[in-house]
Amino acid sequence: MHIEIDEISKSFGTTAALHPVSLAVPSGALVALLGPSGSGKTTLLRILGGLEYPTSGRVLFDGQDATGLTVQQRRAGFVFQSYALFRHMTVFDNIAYGLKARPRASRPAKAEVARRVTRLLDLIQLPDIGARYPSQLSGGQRQRVALARALAIEPRMLLLDEPFGALDAKVRKELRQGLRDIHDTTGLTTVFVTHDQDEAMELADLVVVMSMGRIEQIGKPQDIRARPASAFVREFISA
Amino acid sequence: MSDAPATWRPATEETPLVRRLLIGSVLGILALLLLAPLVAVFVEALRKGWWEAVTSLANPEGLAAIRLTLTVAAIAVPLNAVFGIAAAWFITKYDFRGKALLITLIDLPFSVSPVVVGLCVVLTFGANTWVGGMMVDAGYPIVFALPGIVLASMIVTFPFVARELIPVMVEQGRAEEEAALTLGASGWRTFLTVTLPNIRWALLYGVLLCNARAMGEFGAVAVVSGKIRGQTATMPITIEMLYNEYLSVAAFTLAAVLAFLGFLTLGLKTFLEIRHADALAATRRH
Numbered sequence: 001m002h003i004e005i006d007e008i009s010k011s012f013g014t015t016a017a018l019h020p021v022s023l024a025v026p027s028g029a030l031v032a033l034l035g036p037s038g039s040g041k042t043t044l045l046r047i048l049g050g051l052e053y054p055t056s057g058r059v060l061f062d063g064q065d066a067t068g069l070t071v072q073q074r075r076a077g078f079v080f081q082s083y084a085l086f087r088h089m090t091v092f093d094n095i096a097y098g099l100k101a102r103p104r105a106s107r108p109a110k111a112e113v114a115r116r117v118t119r120l121l122d123l124i125q126l127p128d129i130g131a132r133y134p135s136q137l138s139g140g141q142r143q144r145v146a147l148a149r150a151l152a153i154e155p156r157m158l159l160l161d162e163p164f165g166a167l168d169a170k171v172r173k174e175l176r177q178g179l180r181d182i183h184d185t186t187g188l189t190t191v192f193v194t195h196d197q198d199e200a201m202e203l204a205d206l207v208v209v210m211s212m213g214r215i216e217q218i219g220k221p222q223d224i225r226a227r228p229a230s231a232f233v234r235e236f237i238s239a
Numbered sequence: 240m241s242d243a244p245a246t247w248r249p250a251t252e253e254t255p256l257v258r259r260l261l262i263g264s265v266l267g268i269l270a271l272l273l274l275a276p277l278v279a280v281f282v283e284a285l286r287k288g289w290w291e292a293v294t295s296l297a298n299p300e301g302l303a304a305i306r307l308t309l310t311v312a313a314i315a316v317p318l319n320a321v322f323g324i325a326a327a328w329f330i331t332k333y334d335f336r337g338k339a340l341l342i343t344l345i346d347l348p349f350s351v352s353p354v355v356v357g358l359c360v361v362l363t364f365g366a367n368t369w370v371g372g373m374m375v376d377a378g379y380p381i382v383f384a385l386p387g388i389v390l391a392s393m394i395v396t397f398p399f400v401a402r403e404l405i406p407v408m409v410e411q412g413r414a415e416e417e418a419a420l421t422l423g424a425s426g427w428r429t430f431l432t433v434t435l436p437n438i439r440w441a442l443l444y445g446v447l448l449c450n451a452r453a454m455g456e457f458g459a460v461a462v463v464s465g466k467i468r469g470q471t472a473t474m475p476i477t478i479e480m481l482y483n484e485y486l487s488v489a490a491f492t493l494a495a496v497l498a499f500l501g502f503l504t505l506g507l508k509t510f511l512e513i514r515h516a517d518a519l520a521a522t523r524r525h
Binding site: 071 | 424
């Protein structure tokens, strides 16, 4: 799905988290929102997911105005920073949650839910953990379960908030490839937030560098490296 | 660790003497302050035998007091559970101006004497006020009747549920609820399937405390009830009246029943905790 952000701004009280920003995300792209904390990247992601409403501006999904759509109507697969797995449910029930929450008419039968959960557990290469609770999983496993849970609703796009932030360096490297593979398999338009320029440059097709609620530069990783648009970008990517 | 010298001990452990002193003093205080008075109540109640104790309660006034107290708790506790959840939800899931003031306001019944609460209810809903007068005319007086007792009990016990829930809900944050919403769940479904299971233990504890206090409330109820025997005298009120009339067997038997109701709630909590130990462990913060 093609996403267009048209002059979106957001302020909390008197502080502006986002100055009007515009951005087009081509269908099927893997895009990184890169910037230090406080740059507005997470706010922008939450506006895309419908968890936050913009103060002004529009969001367009495939050319259709989606600004007023509720979080449920957006059908965005969202992976939260600390994964936000439902701690009182098994991994199976976590992944099945979105399917069971559907209105009765479009809710799959029990056997179909089980089949889809099994398929997702295979996709994240953890076929045997369905009966476990989140507290019994490692950080990397939790991240992959969160990804499977987001994919279960057959989302129109995938939004990830610092998906590797809570992991140690070794697991982080492995899961980067995992995300790339899942993106390539599903073909979903994917936007992820990171403060790690290595991660953004290695993983993304398109990198959006942000600072202080503004977009500093949009470009392919190699272009940003070769021609940083501002002193901030030059400094940030060399860090 | 077996080859450590005999005098070796971890830095966080006290010497055996200090340890025994600490444990001994705690047990001593518990026995003196909690156990002895409780035993005394039961001993006094049964001083003249079981038969005497049972017959002392088996009169219309005694039974009415028990029935009234249970009725008040049955109305006040569920309502306060709902209000407590609503207040905790509002405070923890939204950011707004005056939040600190609202939290202070919820704590108000803890810091104000129950007698003052009772007087406030009389002044606000008494027969010579606008609301109270209207209700008296309609045939449903508030003060010196069941509604007043329920109202006073609710005000006094209001903070229990909210106070238990707020720290738990603050600690858990909003992420799980937000996740449920992004997965397509409605607000109500999110509350039932995500919020409620996560807070159920704190909620249970708050409800039990609220219940124990609602059944035992004396000061506020003493003011609003009018102490009409067989009609508005709750168990604590009746106990005091019996005691003042030197009917000690009846007074202590009723006190024993009240204490027993308290044990029952504690027993219920312990039973549920043991039964759901697995789920309890699994829902600890990961």
